[in-house]
Amino acid sequence: MRQFLIPGLYWFSAIGCGVMAGIYFAFSAFIMASLARIAPPSGIAAMNAINVEIVRSLFMPLFLGTTLAAGILAALALFRWSAPGSAATLAAGILYVVGMFVVTMIINVPLNDALAAVDLSGADGAALWARYLRDWIFWNHIRTIGSLGASVLFVIAMRR
Numbered sequence: 001m002r003q004f005l006i007p008g009l010y011w012f013s014a015i016g017c018g019v020m021a022g023i024y025f026a027f028s029a030f031i032m033a034s035l036a037r038i039a040p041p042s043g044i045a046a047m048n049a050i051n052v053e054i055v056r057s058l059f060m061p062l063f064l065g066t067t068l069a070a071g072i073l074a075a076l077a078l079f080r081w082s083a084p085g086s087a088a089t090l091a092a093g094i095l096y097v098v099g100m101f102v103v104t105m106i107i108n109v110p111l112n113d114a115l116a117a118v119d120l121s122g123a124d125g126a127a128l129w130a131r132y133l134r135d136w137i138f139w140n141h142i143r144t145i146g147s148l149g150a151s152v153l154f155v156i157a158m159r160r
Contacts, residue, residue, distance in 0.1 A: 006076070007158075009069045010089075014154035016066030017096055021147035023059070024100075028144050032137050040129040041120040047132075051112045063104075070096040070150060085157035092153030099146020107139045 035043040054060070074093020077086040115132050118125050 006073075009073055010154055010158045013066060013069045013073055013092070013096075014151050014158065016062055016069065017092075017100075017147050017151035017154060019062060020066060020100060021144055021151055024140055024144035024147055028137060028140050032133060032140070036133050040126040044115060044118060044120055044125060044129050047112075048116050051116065067097060067101045070154075073154070085160035088153045088157035088160070092150040092157060095146050095153065096150035099149070100143045103139055103142050103146070108136060108143070111136050111139075 035046055038046070070093045073089050074097065077083075077089035077093065080086055111132055114128065118128050
């Protein structure tokens with residue numbers, strides 16, 4: 001069983017991190033830029049709709065499952081430090097858990113919550129939207145880089 005479990009975790013983590021990087025890249029490359037081009041109330045409403053739908057979608061099992069798998073592999077790397085690829089595995093797990101999951105939970109989710117609470121008819125909405133776009137996109141770039149870097153490192157670890 002173990003001979004299938006660990007390689008399965010590596011494959012799941014490498015692919016999961018890569019898929020997450022692609023999702024975050026899409027937001028960084030064109031989705032947020034598109035939302036920024038429309039009137040703030042419409043952009044806010046669209047982003048709020050995305051934020052509601054994303055937690056109901058297959059994104060969540062991938063988001064949580066990949067985080068769990070990456071964390072497990074990082075912990076195993078510490079206990080199997082002499083095994084080939086352990087350094088890359090540990091780096092991948094830390095990069096993903098911190099660069100994607102922690103950033104999401106302490107930065108992006110609170111930004112999303114603040115956006116959900118804004119009054120679309122008020123003047124504060126436009127100012128919040130401008131700050132939201134700047135901050136959310138910056139941290140989304142970090143999530144993109146963290147996810148892609150982790151995917152690459154998991155592949156490197158598997159090759160060893």
